[in-house]
Amino acid sequence: MRFEGTLTRWNDDRGFGFITPTPAGQDVFVHISAFARDGLRPQLNEALSFEISLNKDGKKQAVRVRRDRPALVSPTAAPPRARRDIDRESPESRGLPTRIVVFVVACALLAGAYWHFDRRTQRAAVARSEAAAQALEAPQQRAPAAPAQTLTTLYRCDGRQYCSQMTSCSEAKFFLQNCPGTKMDGNGDGVPCEQQWCTHPLAK
Numbered sequence: 305m306r307f308e309g310t311l312t313r314w315n316d317d318r319g320f321g322f323i324t325p326t327p328a329g330q331d332v333f334v335h336i337s338a339f340a341r342d343g344l345r346p347q348l349n350e351a352l353s354f355e356i357s358l359n360k361d362g363k364k365q366a367v368r369v370r371r372d373r374p375a376l377v378s379p380t381a382a383p384p385r386a387r388r389d390i391d392r393e394s395p396e397s398r399g400l401p402t403r404i405v406v407f408v409v410a411c412a413l414l415a416g417a418y419w420h421f422d423r424r425t426q427r428a429a430v431a432r433s434e435a436a437a438q439a440l441e442a443p444q445q446r447a448p449a450a451p452a453q454t455l456t457t458l459y460r461c462d463g464r465q466y467c468s469q470m471t472s473c474s475e476a477k478f479f480l481q482n483c484p485g486t487k488m489d490g491n492g493d494g495v496p497c498e499q500q501w502c503t504h505p506l507a508k
Contacts, residue, residue, distance in 0.1 A: 307332075308372065311350045323352055323366050332356060334366040344371075467497035476501050 307325055309332070314321030319336035334354065339346060354366035459475055461483035470476040470488070476496040479486050488496035495502050 306353050306355055308351070308353050309366075311346055311348055311352055314346050314348055316345060321346065323354060323369075330364075332364055332366045333359075334369060338365070338367050338369045340370065467500045470497060470501055473497065473501040473504075 309323040309325040309329075311321055311334070312324040312331065321334055322331040323334050324331050332354070334346075334352075336346065338354070351372045352366075352369050353372050354369045356364050357367045359365050459478040459482075461479065464470070464479065464483075465485055465487050467476060467488050470479065473496075476488050480488050480494075480496040486496070491498075
């Protein structure tokens with residue numbers, strides 16, 4: 305004989321519960337093995353039909369359980385197993401945004417450090433380039449003084465006074481400008497030895 309009732313208590317972890325018969329009567333124990341193997345887990349408030357047999361202890365239990373109507377479950381309520389899955393996943397789900405924020409902040413800090421390092425490297429390179437350019441320009445700026453140093457090195461006052469004792473126009477100019485007692489500029493125009501050495505128009 306078959307009876308009808310509602311699954312009013314269920315422990316999904318241990319796989320058993322109790323069915324309250326309709327009309328009201330004493331709750332009947334039911335094990336998961338009494339349900340059809342259709343892949344569906346028992347749900348609270350689910351309408352069932354069942355037969356009753358005695359277990360080895362002589363107590364009543366439901367057997368050959370069938371589902372007659374869909375369970376009266378709130379649309380927002382999740383099955384016990386689903387709730388456990390949600391509870392297990394909740395800490396990880398809540399921690400995910402925090403890890404993303406930490407990752408983004410770390411990337412921003414690394415990018416800022418690299419930008420400052422690159423700027424310092426560029427400034428150092430510019431400073432080295434400017435120093436090298438100044439070093440190249442310095443000898444060119446001092447270059448005009450070289451001829452005077454060269455003449456001073458080539459010639460020295462040794463007592464010669466006349467054009468016949470000179471060997472070039474530049475030597476005669478050096479003696480006229482630097483050595484006392486020379487007699488090479490008869491007309492006093494500042495150009496020595498105009499007939500012997502400094503005969504070119506540009507020498508005057």
